Amino acid sequence: MTADRRDTIADTFVADDPAAVAEGFRTVYGTEPAGVWAAPGRVNLIGEHTDYNDGFVMPFALPHATLAAVAPRGDGLLRLHSASGEVPGDIVELRVDEVAPGRRDGWADYPAGVVWALRDAGHTVGGADLHFVSDVPHGAGLSSSAALEVVTALALHDLYELGLEGWELARLCQRAENVYVGAPTGIMDQTASACCTAGHALFLDTRDLARRQVPFDLAAHGMQLLVVDTRVQHAHSDGEYGKRRAGCEAGAAALGVRALRDVPHEGLDAALDRIEDAEVRPLVRHIVTENHRVERVIELLSAGEVRAIGPVLVEGHASLRDDFRISCAELDLVVESSLAAGALGARMTGGGFGGSAIVLVDADTADAVTKAVRESFAGAGFTAPRVFPATPAAGARRRSSPSGV
Known part of the structure:
Protein backbone atom coordinates (compact mmCIF):
# COMPACT_ATOMS: atom_id res chain seq x y z
CA MET A 1 0.00 0.00 0.00
CA PRO A 215 -9.50 6.10 33.46
CA PHE A 216 -6.97 7.50 31.01
CA ASP A 217 -7.84 11.13 30.30
CA LEU A 218 -4.55 12.72 29.29
CA ALA A 219 -6.20 15.96 28.16
CA ALA A 220 -7.34 16.63 31.73
CA HIS A 221 -3.67 16.53 32.75
CA GLY A 222 -2.48 18.71 29.87
CA MET A 223 -0.89 15.79 28.03
CA GLN A 224 -1.29 13.87 24.81
CA LEU A 225 -0.24 10.48 23.45
CA LEU A 226 1.05 10.46 19.89
CA VAL A 227 1.17 7.41 17.66
CA VAL A 228 4.05 7.39 15.20
CA ASP A 229 3.54 4.95 12.33
CA THR A 230 7.03 4.31 10.97
CA ARG A 231 5.54 2.77 7.79
CA VAL A 232 7.90 -0.16 8.24
CA GLN A 233 5.72 -3.19 7.49
CA HIS A 234 5.63 -6.18 9.79
CA ALA A 235 3.84 -9.53 9.72
CA HIS A 236 2.85 -11.48 12.85
CA SER A 237 2.80 -14.75 10.96
CA ASP A 238 6.47 -14.58 10.00
CA GLY A 239 9.08 -16.68 11.77
CA GLU A 240 10.50 -14.11 14.18
CA TYR A 241 7.33 -13.71 16.22
CA GLY A 242 7.03 -17.47 16.51
CA LYS A 243 10.66 -17.75 17.60
CA ARG A 244 10.08 -15.33 20.47
CA ARG A 245 7.02 -17.24 21.61
CA ALA A 246 8.86 -20.56 21.44
CA GLY A 247 11.72 -19.04 23.45
CA CYS A 248 9.32 -17.91 26.16
CA GLU A 249 7.79 -21.37 26.32
CA ALA A 250 11.27 -22.86 26.61
CA GLY A 251 12.03 -20.48 29.49
CA ALA A 252 8.86 -21.47 31.33
CA ALA A 253 9.69 -25.15 30.86
CA ALA A 254 13.23 -24.63 32.16
CA LEU A 255 11.85 -22.95 35.27
CA GLY A 256 9.11 -25.51 35.81
CA VAL A 257 6.25 -22.99 35.64
CA ARG A 258 3.04 -22.95 33.64
CA ALA A 259 3.96 -19.62 32.05
CA LEU A 260 6.48 -16.83 32.60
CA ARG A 261 3.76 -14.86 34.37
CA ASP A 262 4.44 -17.17 37.33
CA VAL A 263 8.05 -16.00 37.75
CA PRO A 264 8.03 -13.31 40.50
CA HIS A 265 9.84 -10.07 39.77
CA GLU A 266 11.68 -10.20 43.08
CA GLY A 267 13.00 -13.65 42.19
CA LEU A 268 14.07 -12.82 38.64
CA ASP A 269 17.86 -12.95 39.12
CA ALA A 270 17.70 -16.38 40.73
CA ALA A 271 15.42 -17.61 37.97
CA LEU A 272 17.76 -16.38 35.24
CA ASP A 273 20.65 -18.23 36.86
CA ARG A 274 18.71 -21.48 36.36
CA ILE A 275 18.35 -21.02 32.60
CA GLU A 276 21.24 -22.44 30.60
CA ASP A 277 20.21 -21.17 27.17
CA ALA A 278 21.76 -17.72 26.66
CA GLU A 279 19.17 -16.90 23.97
CA VAL A 280 16.27 -17.61 26.30
CA ARG A 281 17.45 -15.67 29.36
CA PRO A 282 16.85 -12.16 27.95
CA LEU A 283 13.40 -13.17 26.70
CA VAL A 284 12.47 -14.26 30.21
CA ARG A 285 13.90 -11.06 31.68
CA HIS A 286 11.76 -8.94 29.36
CA ILE A 287 8.50 -10.73 30.16
CA VAL A 288 8.99 -10.64 33.93
CA THR A 289 10.06 -7.00 34.01
CA GLU A 290 7.32 -6.00 31.56
CA ASN A 291 4.63 -7.49 33.77
CA HIS A 292 6.10 -5.45 36.61
CA ARG A 293 5.99 -2.32 34.44
CA VAL A 294 2.28 -2.84 33.81
CA GLU A 295 1.70 -3.01 37.56
CA ARG A 296 3.73 0.17 38.07
CA VAL A 297 1.74 2.06 35.44
CA ILE A 298 -1.51 0.96 37.07
CA GLU A 299 -0.27 2.25 40.44
CA LEU A 300 0.86 5.57 38.98
CA LEU A 301 -2.36 6.20 37.06
CA SER A 302 -4.45 5.24 40.07
CA ALA A 303 -2.49 7.75 42.16
CA GLY A 304 -2.95 10.48 39.55
CA GLU A 305 0.77 10.57 38.79
CA VAL A 306 0.27 10.45 35.04
CA ARG A 307 3.50 12.18 34.05
CA ALA A 308 5.48 9.57 35.96
CA ILE A 309 4.54 6.82 33.50
CA GLY A 310 6.87 8.39 30.92
CA PRO A 311 10.11 6.83 32.24
CA VAL A 312 8.35 3.47 32.54
CA LEU A 313 7.54 3.61 28.81
CA VAL A 314 11.20 4.31 28.04
CA GLU A 315 12.27 1.36 30.17
CA GLY A 316 9.84 -0.81 28.25
CA HIS A 317 11.34 0.22 24.93
CA ALA A 318 14.87 -0.53 26.10
CA SER A 319 13.74 -3.99 27.18
CA LEU A 320 12.04 -4.68 23.85
CA ARG A 321 15.09 -3.41 21.99
CA ASP A 322 17.83 -5.11 24.00
CA ASP A 323 16.24 -8.19 25.61
CA PHE A 324 13.44 -9.15 23.25
CA ARG A 325 15.30 -7.80 20.19
CA ILE A 326 12.25 -6.80 18.17
CA SER A 327 12.86 -3.10 17.57
CA CYS A 328 14.32 -1.57 14.42
CA ALA A 329 16.24 1.57 13.48
CA GLU A 330 13.10 3.55 12.73
CA LEU A 331 11.43 2.72 16.05
CA ASP A 332 14.60 3.51 17.97
CA LEU A 333 14.86 6.84 16.16
CA VAL A 334 11.30 7.78 17.16
CA VAL A 335 12.16 7.22 20.81
CA GLU A 336 15.53 8.98 20.68
CA SER A 337 14.37 12.02 18.71
CA SER A 338 11.15 12.53 20.65
CA LEU A 339 12.89 12.35 24.03
CA ALA A 340 15.54 14.79 22.80
CA ALA A 341 12.73 17.17 21.81
CA GLY A 342 11.18 17.06 25.29
CA ALA A 343 8.78 14.10 25.23
CA LEU A 344 7.91 12.64 28.61
CA GLY A 345 8.28 9.06 27.44
CA ALA A 346 8.21 6.88 24.34
CA ARG A 347 8.38 3.25 23.28
CA MET A 348 7.61 0.94 20.40
CA THR A 349 4.18 -0.69 20.54
CA GLY A 350 2.84 -3.84 18.95
CA GLY A 351 4.50 -6.98 17.69
CA GLY A 352 7.73 -5.32 16.64
CA PHE A 353 10.08 -5.41 13.62
CA GLY A 354 8.40 -2.23 12.40
CA GLY A 355 4.98 -0.77 12.97
CA SER A 356 4.39 2.07 15.41
CA ALA A 357 5.73 3.80 18.50
CA ILE A 358 3.86 5.83 21.10
CA VAL A 359 5.10 9.14 22.49
CA LEU A 360 3.81 10.79 25.67
CA VAL A 361 4.04 14.59 25.52
CA ASP A 362 2.81 17.73 27.18
CA ALA A 363 0.06 18.98 24.89
CA ASP A 364 1.83 22.26 24.19
CA THR A 365 4.94 20.43 22.93
CA ALA A 366 3.15 17.97 20.62
CA ASP A 367 3.85 19.97 17.47
CA ALA A 368 7.51 20.47 18.31
CA VAL A 369 8.02 16.79 19.10
CA THR A 370 6.23 15.78 15.91
CA LYS A 371 8.44 18.10 13.91
CA ALA A 372 11.58 16.73 15.54
CA VAL A 373 10.61 13.14 14.75
CA ARG A 374 9.84 13.96 11.12
CA GLU A 375 13.08 15.87 10.70
CA SER A 376 15.07 13.01 12.20
CA PHE A 377 13.51 10.58 9.72
CA ALA A 378 14.28 12.90 6.83
CA GLY A 379 17.86 13.23 8.01
CA ALA A 380 18.24 9.46 8.21
CA GLY A 381 16.77 8.95 4.75
CA PHE A 382 13.74 7.06 6.09
CA THR A 383 10.22 7.25 4.68
CA ALA A 384 8.31 10.05 6.39
CA PRO A 385 6.36 8.71 9.39
CA ARG A 386 2.71 9.37 10.01
CA VAL A 387 1.96 10.96 13.38
CA PHE A 388 -1.47 11.30 14.96
CA PRO A 389 -2.91 11.72 18.48
CA ALA A 390 -4.49 8.69 20.12
CA THR A 391 -7.61 9.14 22.24
CA PRO A 392 -9.16 6.10 23.99
Whole structure:
Protein backbone atom coordinates (compact mmCIF):
# COMPACT_ATOMS: atom_id res chain seq x y z
CA MET A 1 0.00 0.00 0.00
CA THR A 2 1.38 3.39 -0.87
CA ALA A 3 2.06 6.05 1.73
CA ASP A 4 -0.58 8.32 0.15
CA ARG A 5 -3.21 5.56 0.29
CA ARG A 6 -2.46 4.85 3.93
CA ASP A 7 -2.75 8.53 4.81
CA THR A 8 -6.14 8.65 3.11
CA ILE A 9 -7.45 5.61 4.98
CA ALA A 10 -6.18 6.80 8.35
CA ASP A 11 -7.62 10.30 7.92
CA THR A 12 -11.05 9.27 6.63
CA PHE A 13 -12.41 7.88 9.92
CA VAL A 14 -15.02 5.65 8.34
CA ALA A 15 -16.00 4.65 11.87
CA ASP A 16 -18.02 7.87 11.88
CA ASP A 17 -19.86 7.14 8.62
CA PRO A 18 -21.76 3.83 8.75
CA ALA A 19 -24.23 5.13 6.15
CA ALA A 20 -21.44 5.29 3.56
CA VAL A 21 -20.43 1.72 4.41
CA ALA A 22 -24.03 0.59 3.98
CA GLU A 23 -24.15 2.32 0.60
CA GLY A 24 -20.96 0.48 -0.37
CA PHE A 25 -22.69 -2.80 0.51
CA ARG A 26 -25.60 -1.92 -1.78
CA THR A 27 -23.20 -1.13 -4.60
CA VAL A 28 -21.30 -4.41 -4.20
CA TYR A 29 -24.17 -6.81 -3.54
CA GLY A 30 -27.25 -5.02 -4.90
CA THR A 31 -29.24 -5.61 -1.70
CA GLU A 32 -29.75 -4.01 1.70
CA PRO A 33 -27.50 -4.86 4.65
CA ALA A 34 -29.06 -5.95 7.93
CA GLY A 35 -26.84 -3.51 9.76
CA VAL A 36 -23.37 -2.01 10.15
CA TRP A 37 -20.91 -3.01 12.87
CA ALA A 38 -17.58 -1.51 13.97
CA ALA A 39 -14.50 -2.83 15.76
CA PRO A 40 -11.50 -0.61 16.54
CA GLY A 41 -7.79 -1.01 16.25
CA ARG A 42 -5.80 -0.59 19.44
CA VAL A 43 -2.68 0.92 20.94
CA ASN A 44 -0.96 -0.91 23.76
CA LEU A 45 0.13 1.53 26.43
CA ILE A 46 2.35 -1.01 28.20
CA GLY A 47 2.65 -4.80 28.40
CA GLU A 48 4.24 -6.10 25.21
CA HIS A 49 4.46 -9.81 24.32
CA THR A 50 3.17 -10.67 27.79
CA ASP A 51 -0.24 -11.83 26.59
CA TYR A 52 0.86 -15.24 25.33
CA ASN A 53 2.78 -15.66 28.59
CA ASP A 54 -0.42 -15.36 30.71
CA GLY A 55 0.71 -11.90 31.74
CA PHE A 56 -0.63 -8.36 32.08
CA VAL A 57 -1.39 -5.86 29.32
CA MET A 58 -2.88 -2.41 29.13
CA PRO A 59 -4.26 -1.44 25.70
CA PHE A 60 -6.86 1.09 24.68
CA ALA A 61 -9.04 1.29 21.58
CA LEU A 62 -8.40 3.80 18.80
CA PRO A 63 -11.00 5.87 16.97
CA HIS A 64 -9.71 4.11 13.84
CA ALA A 65 -11.91 1.09 13.14
CA THR A 66 -13.01 -1.53 10.66
CA LEU A 67 -16.67 -1.33 9.71
CA ALA A 68 -18.69 -4.17 8.22
CA ALA A 69 -22.06 -3.95 6.53
CA VAL A 70 -23.52 -7.45 6.72
CA ALA A 71 -26.58 -9.44 5.69
CA PRO A 72 -27.32 -13.11 6.39
CA ARG A 73 -27.79 -15.64 3.59
CA GLY A 74 -29.85 -18.82 3.63
CA ASP A 75 -27.83 -20.77 1.06
CA GLY A 76 -24.64 -21.37 3.07
CA LEU A 77 -22.58 -19.05 0.88
CA LEU A 78 -20.04 -16.69 2.47
CA ARG A 79 -19.18 -13.65 0.38
CA LEU A 80 -16.47 -11.23 1.50
CA HIS A 81 -15.56 -7.87 -0.01
CA SER A 82 -13.05 -5.25 1.15
CA ALA A 83 -12.98 -1.64 0.05
CA SER A 84 -9.69 -1.15 1.93
CA GLY A 85 -6.31 -2.80 1.99
CA GLU A 86 -3.72 -3.40 -0.67
CA VAL A 87 -5.98 -5.15 -3.20
CA PRO A 88 -9.55 -3.92 -2.78
CA GLY A 89 -12.17 -5.05 -5.24
CA ASP A 90 -12.98 -8.69 -5.93
CA ILE A 91 -15.54 -10.64 -3.91
CA VAL A 92 -14.17 -13.76 -2.24
CA GLU A 93 -16.79 -16.54 -2.27
CA LEU A 94 -16.68 -19.59 0.03
CA ARG A 95 -19.14 -22.12 1.37
CA VAL A 96 -19.38 -22.05 5.15
CA ASP A 97 -19.43 -25.84 5.38
CA GLU A 98 -16.16 -26.03 3.41
CA VAL A 99 -14.25 -23.33 5.31
CA ALA A 100 -11.38 -25.00 7.18
CA PRO A 101 -7.76 -24.36 8.18
CA GLY A 102 -5.37 -24.84 5.29
CA ARG A 103 -7.13 -22.57 2.82
CA ARG A 104 -5.22 -19.53 1.64
CA ASP A 105 -7.43 -16.64 0.56
CA GLY A 106 -5.23 -13.70 1.56
CA TRP A 107 -6.94 -11.06 3.67
CA ALA A 108 -10.16 -13.08 3.59
CA ASP A 109 -8.54 -15.71 5.84
CA TYR A 110 -9.27 -13.48 8.85
CA PRO A 111 -13.07 -13.24 8.52
CA ALA A 112 -13.30 -16.77 7.08
CA GLY A 113 -11.30 -18.02 10.05
CA VAL A 114 -13.81 -16.41 12.40
CA VAL A 115 -16.67 -18.21 10.65
CA TRP A 116 -14.76 -21.49 11.01
CA ALA A 117 -13.99 -20.84 14.71
CA LEU A 118 -17.62 -20.04 15.51
CA ARG A 119 -18.90 -23.14 13.74
CA ASP A 120 -16.14 -25.35 15.14
CA ALA A 121 -17.16 -24.24 18.64
CA GLY A 122 -20.68 -25.51 17.97
CA HIS A 123 -22.40 -22.22 17.14
CA THR A 124 -24.98 -22.14 14.39
CA VAL A 125 -23.65 -19.70 11.81
CA GLY A 126 -24.87 -19.76 8.22
CA GLY A 127 -23.95 -17.81 5.13
CA ALA A 128 -23.55 -14.05 4.92
CA ASP A 129 -22.56 -11.20 2.67
CA LEU A 130 -19.96 -8.90 4.27
CA HIS A 131 -18.54 -5.60 3.01
CA PHE A 132 -15.59 -4.17 4.94
CA VAL A 133 -14.13 -0.67 5.09
CA SER A 134 -11.27 0.26 7.41
CA ASP A 135 -9.24 3.24 8.50
CA VAL A 136 -6.95 1.19 10.79
CA PRO A 137 -3.50 1.56 9.19
CA HIS A 138 -2.46 -1.85 7.88
CA GLY A 139 0.86 -3.25 9.10
CA ALA A 140 1.37 -0.47 11.62
CA GLY A 141 1.14 -2.63 14.74
CA LEU A 142 -2.31 -1.24 15.57
CA SER A 143 -4.21 -4.54 15.28
CA SER A 144 -5.91 -4.15 11.93
CA SER A 145 -6.28 -7.94 11.78
CA ALA A 146 -7.98 -8.12 15.19
CA ALA A 147 -10.39 -5.35 14.17
CA LEU A 148 -11.31 -7.35 11.06
CA GLU A 149 -11.84 -10.50 13.08
CA VAL A 150 -13.85 -8.90 15.86
CA VAL A 151 -16.18 -6.94 13.60
CA THR A 152 -16.92 -10.17 11.72
CA ALA A 153 -17.56 -12.06 14.95
CA LEU A 154 -19.82 -9.40 16.43
CA ALA A 155 -21.91 -9.02 13.27
CA LEU A 156 -22.44 -12.78 12.93
CA HIS A 157 -23.07 -13.02 16.67
CA ASP A 158 -25.89 -10.50 16.43
CA LEU A 159 -27.38 -11.81 13.19
CA TYR A 160 -27.42 -15.42 14.37
CA GLU A 161 -28.26 -14.56 18.01
CA LEU A 162 -25.42 -16.54 19.58
CA GLY A 163 -25.70 -15.09 23.10
CA LEU A 164 -21.95 -14.69 23.72
CA GLU A 165 -20.06 -12.02 25.64
CA GLY A 166 -17.31 -9.84 24.23
CA TRP A 167 -14.49 -11.78 25.85
CA GLU A 168 -15.89 -15.02 24.44
CA LEU A 169 -15.88 -13.56 20.94
CA ALA A 170 -12.30 -12.42 21.53
CA ARG A 171 -11.26 -15.97 22.44
CA LEU A 172 -12.82 -17.33 19.25
CA CYS A 173 -11.15 -14.63 17.16
CA GLN A 174 -7.79 -15.49 18.70
CA ARG A 175 -8.36 -19.15 17.79
CA ALA A 176 -9.18 -18.10 14.24
CA GLU A 177 -5.88 -16.24 13.95
CA ASN A 178 -3.84 -18.96 15.66
CA VAL A 179 -5.28 -22.00 13.92
CA TYR A 180 -6.81 -20.77 10.66
CA VAL A 181 -4.44 -17.93 9.75
CA GLY A 182 -1.43 -19.53 11.43
CA ALA A 183 -0.25 -16.52 13.43
CA PRO A 184 0.68 -17.39 17.07
CA THR A 185 -0.77 -14.22 18.59
CA GLY A 186 -1.96 -13.81 22.15
CA ILE A 187 -5.38 -12.67 23.33
CA MET A 188 -4.74 -8.95 23.91
CA ASP A 189 -5.59 -7.51 20.49
CA GLN A 190 -8.95 -9.20 20.12
CA THR A 191 -9.97 -8.47 23.72
CA ALA A 192 -9.02 -4.81 23.37
CA SER A 193 -11.07 -4.48 20.19
CA ALA A 194 -14.05 -6.26 21.74
CA CYS A 195 -14.01 -4.93 25.31
CA CYS A 196 -12.41 -1.47 25.59
CA THR A 197 -14.47 1.57 26.62
CA ALA A 198 -14.07 5.20 25.64
CA GLY A 199 -11.82 7.31 27.87
CA HIS A 200 -10.15 4.30 29.48
CA ALA A 201 -7.24 1.95 29.14
CA LEU A 202 -8.02 -1.73 29.70
CA PHE A 203 -6.02 -3.55 32.36
CA LEU A 204 -6.26 -7.18 31.29
CA ASP A 205 -5.01 -10.28 33.05
CA THR A 206 -4.59 -12.57 30.06
CA ARG A 207 -4.65 -15.74 32.17
CA ASP A 208 -8.26 -15.49 33.31
CA LEU A 209 -9.34 -12.47 31.23
CA ALA A 210 -10.13 -10.45 34.36
CA ARG A 211 -10.55 -6.86 33.21
CA ARG A 212 -10.54 -3.41 34.75
CA GLN A 213 -11.25 -0.17 32.96
CA VAL A 214 -8.68 2.41 34.08
CA PRO A 215 -9.50 6.10 33.46
CA PHE A 216 -6.97 7.50 31.01
CA ASP A 217 -7.84 11.13 30.30
CA LEU A 218 -4.55 12.72 29.29
CA ALA A 219 -6.20 15.96 28.16
CA ALA A 220 -7.34 16.63 31.73
CA HIS A 221 -3.67 16.53 32.75
CA GLY A 222 -2.48 18.71 29.87
CA MET A 223 -0.89 15.79 28.03
CA GLN A 224 -1.29 13.87 24.81
CA LEU A 225 -0.24 10.48 23.45
CA LEU A 226 1.05 10.46 19.89
CA VAL A 227 1.17 7.41 17.66
CA VAL A 228 4.05 7.39 15.20
CA ASP A 229 3.54 4.95 12.33
CA THR A 230 7.03 4.31 10.97
CA ARG A 231 5.54 2.77 7.79
CA VAL A 232 7.90 -0.16 8.24
CA GLN A 233 5.72 -3.19 7.49
CA HIS A 234 5.63 -6.18 9.79
CA ALA A 235 3.84 -9.53 9.72
CA HIS A 236 2.85 -11.48 12.85
CA SER A 237 2.80 -14.75 10.96
CA ASP A 238 6.47 -14.58 10.00
CA GLY A 239 9.08 -16.68 11.77
CA GLU A 240 10.50 -14.11 14.18
CA TYR A 241 7.33 -13.71 16.22
CA GLY A 242 7.03 -17.47 16.51
CA LYS A 243 10.66 -17.75 17.60
CA ARG A 244 10.08 -15.33 20.47
CA ARG A 245 7.02 -17.24 21.61
CA ALA A 246 8.86 -20.56 21.44
CA GLY A 247 11.72 -19.04 23.45
CA CYS A 248 9.32 -17.91 26.16
CA GLU A 249 7.79 -21.37 26.32
CA ALA A 250 11.27 -22.86 26.61
CA GLY A 251 12.03 -20.48 29.49
CA ALA A 252 8.86 -21.47 31.33
CA ALA A 253 9.69 -25.15 30.86
CA ALA A 254 13.23 -24.63 32.16
CA LEU A 255 11.85 -22.95 35.27
CA GLY A 256 9.11 -25.51 35.81
CA VAL A 257 6.25 -22.99 35.64
CA ARG A 258 3.04 -22.95 33.64
CA ALA A 259 3.96 -19.62 32.05
CA LEU A 260 6.48 -16.83 32.60
CA ARG A 261 3.76 -14.86 34.37
CA ASP A 262 4.44 -17.17 37.33
CA VAL A 263 8.05 -16.00 37.75
CA PRO A 264 8.03 -13.31 40.50
CA HIS A 265 9.84 -10.07 39.77
CA GLU A 266 11.68 -10.20 43.08
CA GLY A 267 13.00 -13.65 42.19
CA LEU A 268 14.07 -12.82 38.64
CA ASP A 269 17.86 -12.95 39.12
CA ALA A 270 17.70 -16.38 40.73
CA ALA A 271 15.42 -17.61 37.97
CA LEU A 272 17.76 -16.38 35.24
CA ASP A 273 20.65 -18.23 36.86
CA ARG A 274 18.71 -21.48 36.36
CA ILE A 275 18.35 -21.02 32.60
CA GLU A 276 21.24 -22.44 30.60
CA ASP A 277 20.21 -21.17 27.17
CA ALA A 278 21.76 -17.72 26.66
CA GLU A 279 19.17 -16.90 23.97
CA VAL A 280 16.27 -17.61 26.30
CA ARG A 281 17.45 -15.67 29.36
CA PRO A 282 16.85 -12.16 27.95
CA LEU A 283 13.40 -13.17 26.70
CA VAL A 284 12.47 -14.26 30.21
CA ARG A 285 13.90 -11.06 31.68
CA HIS A 286 11.76 -8.94 29.36
CA ILE A 287 8.50 -10.73 30.16
CA VAL A 288 8.99 -10.64 33.93
CA THR A 289 10.06 -7.00 34.01
CA GLU A 290 7.32 -6.00 31.56
CA ASN A 291 4.63 -7.49 33.77
CA HIS A 292 6.10 -5.45 36.61
CA ARG A 293 5.99 -2.32 34.44
CA VAL A 294 2.28 -2.84 33.81
CA GLU A 295 1.70 -3.01 37.56
CA ARG A 296 3.73 0.17 38.07
CA VAL A 297 1.74 2.06 35.44
CA ILE A 298 -1.51 0.96 37.07
CA GLU A 299 -0.27 2.25 40.44
CA LEU A 300 0.86 5.57 38.98
CA LEU A 301 -2.36 6.20 37.06
CA SER A 302 -4.45 5.24 40.07
CA ALA A 303 -2.49 7.75 42.16
CA GLY A 304 -2.95 10.48 39.55
CA GLU A 305 0.77 10.57 38.79
CA VAL A 306 0.27 10.45 35.04
CA ARG A 307 3.50 12.18 34.05
CA ALA A 308 5.48 9.57 35.96
CA ILE A 309 4.54 6.82 33.50
CA GLY A 310 6.87 8.39 30.92
CA PRO A 311 10.11 6.83 32.24
CA VAL A 312 8.35 3.47 32.54
CA LEU A 313 7.54 3.61 28.81
CA VAL A 314 11.20 4.31 28.04
CA GLU A 315 12.27 1.36 30.17
CA GLY A 316 9.84 -0.81 28.25
CA HIS A 317 11.34 0.22 24.93
CA ALA A 318 14.87 -0.53 26.10
CA SER A 319 13.74 -3.99 27.18
CA LEU A 320 12.04 -4.68 23.85
CA ARG A 321 15.09 -3.41 21.99
CA ASP A 322 17.83 -5.11 24.00
CA ASP A 323 16.24 -8.19 25.61
CA PHE A 324 13.44 -9.15 23.25
CA ARG A 325 15.30 -7.80 20.19
CA ILE A 326 12.25 -6.80 18.17
CA SER A 327 12.86 -3.10 17.57
CA CYS A 328 14.32 -1.57 14.42
CA ALA A 329 16.24 1.57 13.48
CA GLU A 330 13.10 3.55 12.73
CA LEU A 331 11.43 2.72 16.05
CA ASP A 332 14.60 3.51 17.97
CA LEU A 333 14.86 6.84 16.16
CA VAL A 334 11.30 7.78 17.16
CA VAL A 335 12.16 7.22 20.81
CA GLU A 336 15.53 8.98 20.68
CA SER A 337 14.37 12.02 18.71
CA SER A 338 11.15 12.53 20.65
CA LEU A 339 12.89 12.35 24.03
CA ALA A 340 15.54 14.79 22.80
CA ALA A 341 12.73 17.17 21.81
CA GLY A 342 11.18 17.06 25.29
CA ALA A 343 8.78 14.10 25.23
CA LEU A 344 7.91 12.64 28.61
CA GLY A 345 8.28 9.06 27.44
CA ALA A 346 8.21 6.88 24.34
CA ARG A 347 8.38 3.25 23.28
CA MET A 348 7.61 0.94 20.40
CA THR A 349 4.18 -0.69 20.54
CA GLY A 350 2.84 -3.84 18.95
CA GLY A 351 4.50 -6.98 17.69
CA GLY A 352 7.73 -5.32 16.64
CA PHE A 353 10.08 -5.41 13.62
CA GLY A 354 8.40 -2.23 12.40
CA GLY A 355 4.98 -0.77 12.97
CA SER A 356 4.39 2.07 15.41
CA ALA A 357 5.73 3.80 18.50
CA ILE A 358 3.86 5.83 21.10
CA VAL A 359 5.10 9.14 22.49
CA LEU A 360 3.81 10.79 25.67
CA VAL A 361 4.04 14.59 25.52
CA ASP A 362 2.81 17.73 27.18
CA ALA A 363 0.06 18.98 24.89
CA ASP A 364 1.83 22.26 24.19
CA THR A 365 4.94 20.43 22.93
CA ALA A 366 3.15 17.97 20.62
CA ASP A 367 3.85 19.97 17.47
CA ALA A 368 7.51 20.47 18.31
CA VAL A 369 8.02 16.79 19.10
CA THR A 370 6.23 15.78 15.91
CA LYS A 371 8.44 18.10 13.91
CA ALA A 372 11.58 16.73 15.54
CA VAL A 373 10.61 13.14 14.75
CA ARG A 374 9.84 13.96 11.12
CA GLU A 375 13.08 15.87 10.70
CA SER A 376 15.07 13.01 12.20
CA PHE A 377 13.51 10.58 9.72
CA ALA A 378 14.28 12.90 6.83
CA GLY A 379 17.86 13.23 8.01
CA ALA A 380 18.24 9.46 8.21
CA GLY A 381 16.77 8.95 4.75
CA PHE A 382 13.74 7.06 6.09
CA THR A 383 10.22 7.25 4.68
CA ALA A 384 8.31 10.05 6.39
CA PRO A 385 6.36 8.71 9.39
CA ARG A 386 2.71 9.37 10.01
CA VAL A 387 1.96 10.96 13.38
CA PHE A 388 -1.47 11.30 14.96
CA PRO A 389 -2.91 11.72 18.48
CA ALA A 390 -4.49 8.69 20.12
CA THR A 391 -7.61 9.14 22.24
CA PRO A 392 -9.16 6.10 23.99
CA ALA A 393 -12.27 5.14 22.04
CA ALA A 394 -15.14 2.65 22.37
CA GLY A 395 -14.78 -1.05 21.64
CA ALA A 396 -16.75 -3.13 19.12
CA ARG A 397 -20.40 -2.22 18.71
CA ARG A 398 -23.32 -2.18 16.33
CA ARG A 399 -23.39 1.16 14.54
CA SER A 400 -26.70 0.94 12.70
CA SER A 401 -29.72 -1.30 12.15
CA PRO A 402 -31.93 -1.62 9.05
CA SER A 403 -33.84 1.53 9.91
CA GLY A 404 -30.56 3.40 10.32
CA VAL A 405 -28.76 2.29 7.18
